[in-house]
Amino acid sequence: MSAAAPPVLDVRQVTKVYGAGDTAVHALRGVSLVVERGDYVAIMGASGSGKSTLMNILGCLDVPTTGRYRLDGTDVGRLDEHRLSILRNRRIGFIFQSFNLIPRMSALANVELPLAYGGVAKQPRRRRALVALEQVGLADRVDHEPNELSGGQQQRVAVARALVTAPALLLADEPTGNLDTTSTVEVLRILDRLSLAGRTIVIITHENDVAAHAKRIIRLVDGRIVEDRRQTPVAGDPPRPAYAESAR
DSSP: OOOOOOOSEEEEEEEEEESOGGGOEEEEEEEEEEEOTTOEEEEEOOTTSSHHHHHHHHTTSSOOSEEEEEETTEEGGGOOHHHHHHHHHHHEEEEOTTOOOOTTSOHHHHHHHHHHHTTOOHHHHHHHHHHHHHHTTOGGGTTOOGGGSOHHHHHHHHHHHHHTTOOSEEEEESTTTTOOHHHHHHHHHHHHHHHHTTOOEEEEOSOHHHHTTSSEEEEEETTEEEEEEEOOOOOOOOOOOOHHHHTO
């Protein structure tokens, strides 16, 4: 009988302190949370609540001052910078508010980048990038550069780039913050489908309408979790096959 898969996120009593002495800033104060495979979590909080600090730690972009963090069973605190960068590349798909696409590179080339960094050969990475772009509805925009795409289309390219490595976690930081209402609906609809298909998603947001799509709400105040509750997410589109299945 095989062992059960570990949680995607396992955070235990994590603190983060910037500075020292009287000027020390306690950004996180003993945060603990577990996110199982297939969950869809919205982390909320006002400016200064610690949600951005927590996102950086979950994304392996920063390290806790104290506490332990396991990502997909790997103890992040035991990794050197090289192994940490490999973990980020393979296990986490990032979606940022500002898209972070490379100008003068096509949508296809942007989506291929994580695979190129991971050493995937040209033909398989192109095939996987095309599948990811098709999944976000941009099969007809693969040769367009970012400045030839709308904001919503750019964010969908960013979602495809996050998906292309078949990561354990999709980590989205205010993914609709720079989008108009129509584009916001399009991006949230894609995230809904991915959740229904079994993806593990953590979204950082201050928007109640965005958080309504999640299965679980975690709210931070002054570096502490003050609320962690389940909810019935707003209805999404019918599920499609998970990208991990369609790409392999």
